[in-house]
Amino acid sequence: MLGQETDVTGPGRDGGVRPQSVMLTFLGDHVHGNDICVFSGSFIDAFARVGISKEATRSTLTRMVRRGLLRRQRAGRRMYFGLTPVSAQVLRDGGRRIWGSGVVNDDGDDRWTLIGFSLPESWQRQRHELRARLTWAGFGPLRNGLWIAPGEVDVTRVIDDLGANVRVFAAEPRSPTDMRALVADAYDLAGLGRRYQAFLHRWDRPDPMPEAPDDLARSLVLLTEWLQIIRTDPRLPLRHLPGDWPAQQAQRVCHALHERFRPEAEAVASAILDTVPDAQSWADQ
Structure with a gap:
């Protein structure tokens, strides 16, 4: 996972998702594991769907190259962008967190x-x-x-x-330690719970994000917002959390909507992606 000093997730200054966060979501869903590099214009087309300008997209690509998260690969007169070992690892970690370990820590051991x-x-x-x-x-x-x-x-x-x-x-922990009280003192459970509740308020409805042009846009915003939450969730033991903890319901909503959006999102992405084979594949390294 990205360290604090190289964090490229999290909200932008206006409280919305940052272009870098959307970039990682897009790379994770449509590039990672496919051994491809993507034309800069394809990123511009995709990100315009969520209100990110051409200038912001190009600036994001440049910054991520500078930080070792993307690499350039020229093909003819066009510039394409591919993954690096760092970004491939970030995407693997993010994928495990979304689809593998999840938000609930229900291990029997209290370590x-x-x-x-x-x-x-x-x-x-x-x-x-x-x-x-x-x-x-x-x-x-x-x-x-x-x-x-x-x-x-x-x-x-x-x-x-x-x-x-x-x-x-x-x-x-040993008696007489009250772990529920200790956890409540050490962590901002109220703040984390509010973030999950806000996610549910936005997405747990029959027609979420109706203003979006298509399901690619919905999928990008959905997973980007979800990653922003779970990257700040320490996965505390469920036994020490409030009984109405909203994380599990929020996760079910996220997974169900991603599956619902997937067919159209993949079709739209396939139509706009201009790609070339990646000369340096990092997917399995």
């Missing part, structure tokens, strides 16, 4: 990763960066300098290059 760290008071930038990376990796603060995450988390990449004094433990 946690506990991390304690200390940084000099003068290291404000490193302190902020570490906290941001921990949050991205699913950690929540128990108290200053002591954070916890569900499951067993490899924190090597989280703490790499920060120079922090870190101690990491695998932990299990």
